[in-house]
Amino acid sequence: MPEKEVILEASELTKTFQTARTSLLGRAGTFTAVDHVSFQLFRGEMLGLLGESGCGKSTLARMLMHLLSPTGGEIRIGGTRTDQFSEKAFRPYRQRIQMVYQNPFDCLDPSMRISQLLAEPFQIWQPHLSASDREEKILTMLHECGLSENSLDKYPREFSGGQLQRLSIARALLIEPEILIADEIISALDVSIQNQILNLLKNMKEKHHLSVMFVTHDLSVARKISDRIMVMQNGQLKGIGTPSEVFAKTSDPYIRDLSAAVFTFAGRTSGTLPQ
Amino acid sequence: MTDNIRKPQEILRVEHLSVSIRSGNTEIPVLKDVSFVICQGERWAIAGESGAGKSMTMKAITALLPEDSTRISGRILFRMAEDDRWQDLLEIPYKQRHRFVAEQIAIIFQDAINALNPNERIETQWGETIRLHDPSMKGDALRSHMLEQMEIFGIRGGRETLRHFPDQLSGGMRQRIAIAMALASPARLLIADEPTTSLDAISQRQTIEYIRGLLESRRLTLLFISHNLAILQYVCDHLIIMKDGEIVEQDPAEQLFFHVSHPYTRELVGETVKIMGGNEHA
Numbered sequence: 001m002p003e004k005e006v007i008l009e010a011s012e013l014t015k016t017f018q019t020a021r022t023s024l025l026g027r028a029g030t031f032t033a034v035d036h037v038s039f040q041l042f043r044g045e046m047l048g049l050l051g052e053s054g055c056g057k058s059t060l061a062r063m064l065m066h067l068l069s070p071t072g073g074e075i076r077i078g079g080t081r082t083d084q085f086s087e088k089a090f091r092p093y094r095q096r097i098q099m100v101y102q103n104p105f106d107c108l109d110p111s112m113r114i115s116q117l118l119a120e121p122f123q124i125w126q127p128h129l130s131a132s133d134r135e136e137k138i139l140t141m142l143h144e145c146g147l148s149e150n151s152l153d154k155y156p157r158e159f160s161g162g163q164l165q166r167l168s169i170a171r172a173l174l175i176e177p178e179i180l181i182a183d184e185i186i187s188a189l190d191v192s193i194q195n196q197i198l199n200l201l202k203n204m205k206e207k208h209h210l211s212v213m214f215v216t217h218d219l220s221v222a223r224k225i226s227d228r229i230m231v232m233q234n235g236q237l238k239g240i241g242t243p244s245e246v247f248a249k250t251s252d253p254y255i256r257d258l259s260a261a262v263f264t265f266a267g268r269t270s271g272t273l274p275q
Numbered sequence: 276m277t278d279n280i281r282k283p284q285e286i287l288r289v290e291h292l293s294v295s296i297r298s299g300n301t302e303i304p305v306l307k308d309v310s311f312v313i314c315q316g317e318r319w320a321i322a323g324e325s326g327a328g329k330s331m332t333m334k335a336i337t338a339l340l341p342e343d344s345t346r347i348s349g350r351i352l353f354r355m356a357e358d359d360r361w362q363d364l365l366e367i368p369y370k371q372r373h374r375f376v377a378e379q380i381a382i383i384f385q386d387a388i389n390a391l392n393p394n395e396r397i398e399t400q401w402g403e404t405i406r407l408h409d410p411s412m413k414g415d416a417l418r419s420h421m422l423e424q425m426e427i428f429g430i431r432g433g434r435e436t437l438r439h440f441p442d443q444l445s446g447g448m449r450q451r452i453a454i455a456m457a458l459a460s461p462a463r464l465l466i467a468d469e470p471t472t473s474l475d476a477i478s479q480r481q482t483i484e485y486i487r488g489l490l491e492s493r494r495l496t497l498l499f500i501s502h503n504l505a506i507l508q509y510v511c512d513h514l515i516i517m518k519d520g521e522i523v524e525q526d527p528a529e530q531l532f533f534h535v536s537h538p539y540t541r542e543l544v545g546e547t548v549k550i551m552g553g554n555e556h557a
C-alpha cells in the first residue's frame with residue numbers, strides 16, 4: 001500500500017481571543033478557542049471534525065482557510081508552511097482550499113443569476129480561460145451536481161435549500177481545489193435532502209480526488225461519512241482516528257458521554273426504497 | 276369514573292382544524308383539515324419536515340397565532356380537569372383564550388432563552404409565574420416553594436441559580452427552568468415544540484431523560500413536536516406525520532416505524548435510518 005500523502009497539516013495550532021473587560025479597571029481576559037490542536041489530512045480522505053457548538057471547530061476551519069491568523073502553531077498545505085503568509089502570498093493557495101458553509105442562502109448573492117455566480121470563481125482565479133471553456137466547465141459541473149442547464153438563468157431565491165447547497169458545492173469545486181472544508185453543510189436541511197447532499201459530496205470526493213474536512217456537530221453523520229474522525233471539546237482535540245478507534249476504544253470521558261448521548265433510530269421500510 | 280380504568284379518557288380532540296394566513300387580499304392555507312384525538316397519559320408526536328405545519332398546529336392549539344392575520348376553522352376540544360366538561364378553545368374570545376391555555380396546558384419551546392425574560396432574574400420571573408396560579412404565594416413562602424421545586428425538577432445551584440439572569444445559565448439548565456415554570460400550573464397536558472433542538476448532544480439526552488421522568492411522576496399527557504424521529508421514537512407512543520399542512524398518517528409509533536404503508540412515511544423512515552443509525556431496514 002502506498003504511503004499516505006499528507007495534504008494539510010496543523011501542528012500545535014492555537015487561537016486565543018481577548019474577552020471584554022468585565023469592569024472599568026479590570027483587565028481583559030483571554031479565551032482559548034483552539035488549544036494546541038495537531039492533525040493531518042491525507043489526500044483523498046474524508047476527515048470528520050466533530051464537536052458541539054463553541055468547541056472551536058469553526059475557528060479551526062477559519063484558520064485553515066487563512067481567514068484568521070493563529071496565535072501559535074503551524075499550518076502546512078502540501079508541505080509548505082502557510083500560516084504566516086500575507087494575503088498576497090497565500091493567494092495561490094486559495095485555489096487549492098475551498099469551503100462550503102452551513103446556510104447557502106447567506107452565501108449566494110441574491111441579486112445575481114446562477115450563471116453569474118458560477119462564472120465568478122473563473123473571473124477571479126482563471127481570468128484567461130476562454131468563454132467557451134468556461135461554459136463547458138460550468139455545464140459539466142452542474143450536471144455532476146444534479147442540476148439542470150436551465151438553472152443558469154434563475155436567481156438563488158428560486159431554489160430550495162438542498163438545490164442551493166448543490167450550487168454551493170458546484171461553485172466551490174469549479175476551480176478544482178484539492179481540499180474542501182464542508183462546515184455543517186447539511187445542518188440546515190431536511191432529513192430527506194441530507195442524504196442526497198452527503199451522497200453528492202462522497203461522489204464528488206471520489207471523482208475529483210478531493211480531501212474533505214467535514215465539520216459537523218452530529219455524531220451519527222460523522223460516523224456514517226468519515227474515513228477518520230477528530231473530536232474537539234473546549235478547543236482541545238479529544239481523539240482522532242477511524243470511527244471505531246475513536247468511539248469504541250476511547251478512554252476519553254467526553255467522547256464516551258457523547259456517544260452514549262446519541263439517539264439512534266430503528267425502523268423498517270418494507271419493499272425497496274427509491275434510491 | 277370506573278370507565279376510565281378500562282378506556283383511557285380523551286383529553287384533546289382536534290377536529291377539522293384549518294388555518295390560513297391573510298396577506299393582503301390573498302389567503303394562504305397553512306393547515307388543512309387536521310384532526311386527531313389524544314387520550315390521558317398518551318405520548319403523541321407530530322413529525323415532519325420544515326414547513327409541514329407542525330408548529331402551526333401547536334400554535335393554533337395554544338392561541339399563539341395573531342388573531343387579525345390568521346383565520347382558523349374547525350374545533351379544538353379540550354376536556355376540563357375540574358368538571359370533565361368539553362370546551363372548544365376556539366369559542367373562547369381570543370383575549371381570554373391565552374389565560375385559559377396558560378392554566379390548562381404547559382408549553383415549552385425550542386430555546387428557553389426566548390421563553391425567559393433576559394432582563395429579569397430567574398427568581399423574579401419564576402415567582403411571577405407561580406403567583407399567577409396562586410396569588411397567595413409571597414416572600415419566604417414563595418422562595419422556599421421555588422427551592423423545593425428546584426429539588427423536584429433537578430435544577431442545581433439553589434439560591435445562587437435563582438439570582439442569575441437567563442444568559443448566565445447553560446442551555447440545558449435554562450430549559451429545565453422553563454419546564455419548571457411551564458409546570459407551575461396544574462396542567463395535565465404538556466406541549467413541547469422542538470424542546471431540545473438547540474441543545475448540544477449531551478444536554479439533549481439529559482433533557483429528554485428528564486422529560487420522560489416528569490411524564491411518569493406528574494402523569495402528564497404529551498404532545499411532542501420534532502423533526503427528529505430518533506427522539507420521537509424514544510419518547511412517544513403515537514405519531515402524526517405531517518406534510519404541507521396536512522396529516523399524512525397517524526398511528527401508534529410502532530406501526531409507523533416498522534410497518535410503513537404511506538410512501539411519504541416510508542421515505543422519511545428510510546432516510547432517517549440512513550442518517551441516524553438503525554441497521555434494520557430491509
